[in-house]
Amino acid sequence: SKDSDGGAAPATTAASSSAPLSGKITVSAAASLTEVFTGIRDRFVTMHPDVKIDLNFGSSGALAAQIEGGAPADVVAFANTDSMDRLSSAHLLDGSPTVFARNRLVIVTKPGNPHKVKGLADLADLDFVALCVDTAPCGQYAEQALGDAHIELSTDRIHRGDDVRATLAAVSQGDADAGIVYATDAVVAGDQVDTVEIPEADNVIADYPIAVVKGTSHRDVARDFVKFVQSDAGDIVLQKAGFVLP
Amino acid sequence: MTLTVSCRTVVGPLDLDVSFEVARGEVVALIGPNGAGKTSLLRVVAGLRGVEEGRVSLDGDVLVDSSEGMFVAPEARPVGTVFQDYLLFPHLSVLENVAFGLRSRGIGRREARTIASAWIERVGLASYAAAKPTELSGGQSQRVALARALAVDPDVLLLDEPLAALDAATRAATRRDLRSHLERFDGATLLVTHDPLDALALADRVVVLEAGQVTQAGTIGEVVARPRTPYVAELLGVNLLRGEGSGHEVRLDGGGTVAVADPVEGPALVLIRPRSVTLHHDRPEGSARNRWRSTVDSLDLMGDRVRVRLSGEPCVVAEVTTGAVGELGLVEGAEVWATVKATDVTAYPS
Amino acid sequence: MTLTVSCRTVVGPLDLDVSFEVARGEVVALIGPNGAGKTSLLRVVAGLRGVEEGRVSLDGDVLVDSSEGMFVAPEARPVGTVFQDYLLFPHLSVLENVAFGLRSRGIGRREARTIASAWIERVGLASYAAAKPTELSGGQSQRVALARALAVDPDVLLLDEPLAALDAATRAATRRDLRSHLERFDGATLLVTHDPLDALALADRVVVLEAGQVTQAGTIGEVVARPRTPYVAELLGVNLLRGEGSGHEVRLDGGGTVAVADPVEGPALVLIRPRSVTLHHDRPEGSARNRWRSTVDSLDLMGDRVRVRLSGEPCVVAEVTTGAVGELGLVEGAEVWATVKATDVTAYPS
């Protein structure tokens, strides 16, 4: 297959830029990383013209299931640590995962913030609040933040979107008055919503882990890519998208 | 309750253009060759097909009128139909099929079933009341279709070959039964049939339809006495020849002349019944004025008679006894002499 | 090419149990009332229905044999069928329908079309070759079905009422045409018909099927001369009476006695042709040995004759001329005297 043409290149894991890298790898990444990983991939292949990287985006659970099924992915990057732990405990990873980015929660409201929401406490007064589902990381973290702030929302006033996009849509479409989402999503939503920051003390931070998959045919490229994501070049892309660096 | 039909419409390759009436209590037989448009005409009366031009009415009530843009829906017409290919509802029992029209006209379930049962009994299928149409043979199906159409007691009854699929025994009985119903029936009946016996036994008048046009209409007697087209003649099993009359002689279009008892002038039709044609081995002497040489074309056994198709001038069909076939040595290709008495020849203006 | 059928099978309410043969070049007419099992029997021969017990073979070749568990698939049988309700393929043109069997048997497209065209021409539908079956009238469809079955030149030809939907004119022509084909055909032909004329004109022998059983079989002449069941008698339009013979007299089961010319002993059937029955207004004198009082039940016009159904001892049907009806004042319920000469009565052991 196509992999063979790069297979002969000597693997040098220490000096990433000294010897020319070549080969094709597949990176499975959480759908919320679509923009940033596409950007990072483009920069990476500019530096290593003989490398080809296929990006595979999906929900973290589905990506994990694919790897459990023996899908030939080389690098995984998730939006939560659960799925990564699942792979790790099944001994499907090459080395241990590292956190390469973190995400924080913000409150979003309709443009102009009609209900004058200033903080988590104000959410109790609204008719409908959109949250991510309590099994998705952003939902769990929102619950956690609300719990820490001792704010009780009755369940029939909570709309749970299956993911941040649905949560954002609920707010921007007018069906919910406010919602709690990631800062990165608020950046994407632009002026469709107003953003209200949650103070550091009340906030809950999400971890984004990355790892090389066991049995990869291009271990050197995979490791180099993981390093590149955590390098300065990667950091610039991540920060621009609203991520916080670990 | 006079049904008046006068319409023109195109049906596939056919230009259907007819006018006729069926009076209250009258039965009109519609006869004609395959593809003449008989079924299409019944569909026009039933409201299952529109017309391009013309009018169908029942006494004063218009059923369809192209000039006024009137069109009465089929279900609102007081018309009962027996379809050519039965069209019994396959998901309903025989009883439910017959009760269908009654129920559709608002009669209660119980009463409808009583009336339907009576009709099923009348067509001799009492033991099949609960059967589904697929369990019936062809003829049984036809009898159910008959009962279904008659059960709603319509003003106009349309029958599209109602007896065609019945075997001879059942047919005679059903024909008698049908006739007794038609006699009691005070509406107009239009009956499509291929069988001249049906027309003779059931109808008061005959309308002959050929290629979408009415070619002859009249009482049974008139049509039998003076058929006007080769089709009708063939149907009645008689010889019909066309020619030019002058006095007691008609010069035939196909060659030869015929002597007739009553004088006729101008274009004429000549009718010779097969039974009147006598065959002879040698040139016959005697009083018969018409006498000509012929060749035997074919022989057809009909019961205890044989129909002999002859070619000559003119070409005619003769009917002889089975015995005569042996005596005269009638085989295909044999030469014979045919004679007909002038008094047995009917001639009339065409 | 002798077709031998001997089988028993249950069809719906019917226990079909028959044995008969059809020899090479022979045409056997299968007649019987509606629901007798005629169509079911043809399906057994065609291989479209299995049998519970028995054997169907063609010369030495077994088509089905329950004891050996043999069953030849319908497509492997050299059998052509004209179905009772046509079953023309609606998506194929007339030409393609007729060519279907030829194509299925591996004949090339061009040759199949040539043969098919010839057959279509023979049934008089050349101008309809490109038409779809839905555009045909009932009779035209039947003729295409006929052509389709004949085109493959089968060893056994099964015809399920092939002429039933044809009008009288076309029927005579197609019957002649069919007969000429059957004469040239050296296989076995089994023809289901309701029309005794078809049987008389086309068949060599007749098998009468009633309620799944063969009730009479023989040449046409035998059956016409000595009908054995009321159904056959009705079909032939004759009177059949059952009784006990002793010398020149038969005591009838239904009451009354009949004098006969030839002596008969024991259980007997008595045959009286309607034409032999003479009707009289008053008690007749003369040589006629049989004479009894009757009441007119019903009258049926048949061409220029009238069939008079009489009740009395015995009950018979008489056939008289239209003129006699007027002279004798024959109306329903009228009292008349009926006479039959002993020499016109046929009696034979039952």
Added chain:
Amino acid sequence: MTSGGRRPSIVLIAVASVAVLFFAVPLAGLARRAAWGSLADDLTSSEAMEAMRLSLVCSTSAAALSIAFGLPLAWLLARVEFPGRSLVRGLVLLPLVLPPVVGGVALLSAFSRRGLVGSHLYDWFGLQLTFSTTGTILAETFVALPFFVVTVEAGLRSMDRRYEEAASSLGARPFTVFRRVTLPLILPTVVAGTVLSWARALGEFGATITFAGNIAGRTQTLPLAVYLELESRPDVAVALSLVLLAVSLVVIVGLRERWLGAS
């Protein structure tokens, strides 16, 4: 024992068997993966029971709505020649092609509180479809109705129309003809269409979660619950889906045998 009847060809049986295995093997694999041990607990958890109840209620309602609206629509498409007919037919088919999530977005743009129609519904009747069980039913009907219409239209087209003519000439009004003749004659396809649309509604996920949201007890049907479990506890999710399958298998097999078994 009747001599007769024939066995189908080997090739045909082989091809059909491959097709059956293509369905059977994944389901077997699924069964192997399921967390059967904790299934009893997971199922009796009030959330799972609630989700199952809601699934059945919503899919049955969607199937009923499909019949109510789909029969007239299918009849119109099959029987009446009108301008733009093929366009309408295409329109009805589109929800089949639309990725369900986009379908949800489409429903939002039409029926949400700010949608084309939804804004009027809210202003005039105070009706809010998003986040409500009615909304779930609406979303399921949106994806299920096309199946019904397509199936039944095909049935209507292949039916012999002369039976309808016979019925109307016996005095039956169009509606009676439809009810007593057309409907019984096309019953097999109506049942097939209903089963299809019911099954599609039962498994519907994308449009529901996008349009109606995912509120336990109100809009969280079993597929939504399964999806959420899939992220954290895939074994439980698989077990729940198998229960969903079992329920639908019972209904489908039962229904089809009842209605199609005789023919």
Added chain:
Amino acid sequence: MTSGGRRPSIVLIAVASVAVLFFAVPLAGLARRAAWGSLADDLTSSEAMEAMRLSLVCSTSAAALSIAFGLPLAWLLARVEFPGRSLVRGLVLLPLVLPPVVGGVALLSAFSRRGLVGSHLYDWFGLQLTFSTTGTILAETFVALPFFVVTVEAGLRSMDRRYEEAASSLGARPFTVFRRVTLPLILPTVVAGTVLSWARALGEFGATITFAGNIAGRTQTLPLAVYLELESRPDVAVALSLVLLAVSLVVIVGLRERWLGAS
């Protein structure tokens, strides 16, 4: 102008219109939301073109596979009495009910490199289905085939079988009977089934992304691309879906008019 023919009742037209509007309004709302301005650029972007090409290739292949495997299966279900028939029929219907994502998990458990069948495929033939276009086609066939089978089985059941008898008595072998008589007579339902399964495959998302992955140019069909765009650029996503709709509308309307228009 023929006097005759009748107008359908008002009530019927009203109900059918409501059904049509139920489809039309959401699509109109979608059209209003789409980013028409940048559509030209978005479409000509090689990724969108590639996704569209892949979608058409995969859905057409899935429809072709559905015909190849579905016809024998439907025939067997409709015509042959065999033990467990209703179970097989239920099995074939299950992918309808299964939430597509779970369907993807099921496919993984069967056909992935570690799956029941997939492990043998890999060991013996080096065949890897996950992350391959073949895998996408497989996933789409899994969800599309049931539609074909259900539709065509109904068609076979409602057909008049005596035509088949007539054909076989004319000497046609079973396969010839099927090809020259059965198939033409049920053509409308075969076309309907093909359109259904093609459309279902074209819009398929959950099973594909779970089983085959989401790799541009190899397994990323248009619905998957739409899914990713919805995260970041919803307007573009909506525009892409509308293009998907337009393409399928052209195909469906064209196909149906061609095959069903005449009847």
